[in-house]
Amino acid sequence: MKRVIVESLNLEAQGVARVRDEQGVPGKVIFIDGALPGEDVTFESYKVKSKFELAKLIHLHKASPSRISPRCPSFGVCGGCSMQHLDPRAQLAMKQRVLEDNLKYLARTRPEVLLRPIAGPTWEYRYRGRLSVFKIPKGRVLVGFHQKKANRITDMLSCDILPKHVSDLLPHWRELINQLSVPDQIAQLEFAIGEGKKFGTLSTVFVLRHMVPLGQGDQQLLREFAKKHHIDLWLQPGDLDTAKPFYPEDSYFCYRLPEFDIEMPFKPTDFTQVNHQINQVLVGRAVRLLDPEQEDRVLDLFCGIGNFTLPLARWASQVFGIEGSSSLTDRAKENAIHNQLGDKVNFACSNLFEVDTQVIKSWGKASKWLIDPPRGGAMALMTSLAELAKSGNSEDHAYLPKRIVYVSCNPATLARDVGILVKDTGYQLKSAGVVNMFPHTSHIESIAVFER
Known part of the structure; x- marks a missing residue:
């Protein structure tokens, strides 16, 4: 067992520390379950690797002011939550910092404006x-x-x-x-x-x-x-x-999106957001940030059952939703008809992880894009946009949207894709912020806005 001061928190809500030798030189990284930044703890390692160790908290000598008592008796055993010992305000601040750090160190950029975090109830939110x-x-x-x-x-x-x-x-x-x-x-x-x-x-x-x-x-x-x-x-x-x-x-x-007068029928096995209250706020913010006008044609990529597509159609001239699952695009078409938007919305089933410049051109020109990929991000889309941007053909540039709103559930893949958009494609990262879709967990939802 050893004693150490915890320096930070990682994405798994483990305390991060380094044991220093007598000369003060830091050793390898120690990830300590249940420890919070600033805490003085004794730990015991249960997995030792050449570059890091995994450890459990044995004794807490000095607690963080952000430490609270977990509400759930299964906390620490159940894998559903990892942050119930951390004050919800501190959880949100930590997630914001993780987003900023990923953009700074992985994408080598920072947003011109940090958006105010979207947050809501921290209990009984999972629908x-x-x-x-x-x-x-x-x-x-x-x-x-x-x-x-x-x-x-x-x-x-x-x-x-x-x-x-x-x-x-x-x-x-x-x-x-x-x-x-x-x-x-x-x-x-x-x-x-x-x-x-x-x-x-x-x-x-x-x-x-x-x-x-x-x-x-x-x-x-x-x-x-x-x-x-x-x-x-x-x-x-x-x-x-x-x-x-x-x-x-x-x-x-x-589920209903009252701001846009949208009623979205779904099956219990369809993918829908778990946090309905946060989803309402997120959809509203995403649409306002994209700011489609009556003459705009918009692409909604990874559109699912139309969560963003149909609200966008209330403002834009036409919206083209693309999704890799045929069952989801079928549901999206039904929802468009249900909301009397069939004449303003089209859907297609396509594998968005295998995209090239010719595929993007086949979608037609659109002034604004909304992207909402799964955890793996949208690298194929980003690299294809970069190829169009580097082309000497001005007609290729016409397929590059003027504005992109990117909704992400993984700050690391978002940062990777931001790097491609900013360095290789000529976009500016105008704003970004976190969305606390999953309180008490390490999952980080975020939203970013780009302009070319």
Whole structure:
């Protein structure tokens, strides 16, 4: 065991420190679970590598003023949250600093303006999630998130980042699944919360993933459970396409974006943002930052079911949404028609990770782009834009948008892509800021604006 002063916090919410020798020369990096910047701690390493060590906190000699007591009894075991011991205001400041550091050290640039962080409720915010299920041989059933750094399920009876009515159902789900004839063949529970047909009413749906057919007795138990707890229940015997309503058979879910008069129907297995309140604010900010005008044609890349596409269509002349999943683009087309925007919106299915200059040209000219990629970022898009920018052909330059709004869920890949846009493509990073979509976790959502 050794004693050290923690210097900073990494993206996994581990304290970062270096043990110094008698001459004050710092040694290799130590990542300490549960330690916060400025704290005086004793630690013990459990994994030793040539360039770093992973360690656990043994004793806290001096606590950070930002340290708070975790609210969840499973904190430290469950892998769902990593920052409940850090004051939410400090969490947000840390995420902002991580974004700035990634832009500074990886992209070698900084935004002209730092946007005010988007933040909201820090508890009961998760409106969508996937819970694993495991039947202990000759024992009880576990329903919850995976443990931290382990392929085991947390023995949890509640979860404070879930809405209370969902959290309260966790022990009831454990009891129900244990009563089924095949409890060891239930793999997971996916849940989603949306608004119903009547404005302001919330509906909750659970999707039960079962590996073998369910008998009539099991189906009756499930039906009675859904009735008793006022939830909708879907069954999923195979891949996502097999998920179907079980009770009731006429499920309807949507989320609404009141600022744009958009109603977005979705299926519980569709990708939607987990934090509906933050998503409303994010969509509004993204549209205003892109600032489409009535004569503008806009591209929405990685468009999903139309989360940004349809609000953009309220302002722009035409919006072209592109997504790699045909099921999502089908849903997006249905949503455009549902909101009477079919004449202003077009969608296409295309692999945006395999893009070249000819593909970009095939999309047609658009003055403004919105990009919302997954964690891997949009490197193929960025390098193709750089090729167009370096071309001596002025016609190629006409396919470069004047403004880009980039919504990111990974500051490292954002910084990589920013570097390409700024150094190789002639764009300026006008503004950037963080979006606290996932409080108490290390996930960092952000938004950046570029102009050429």
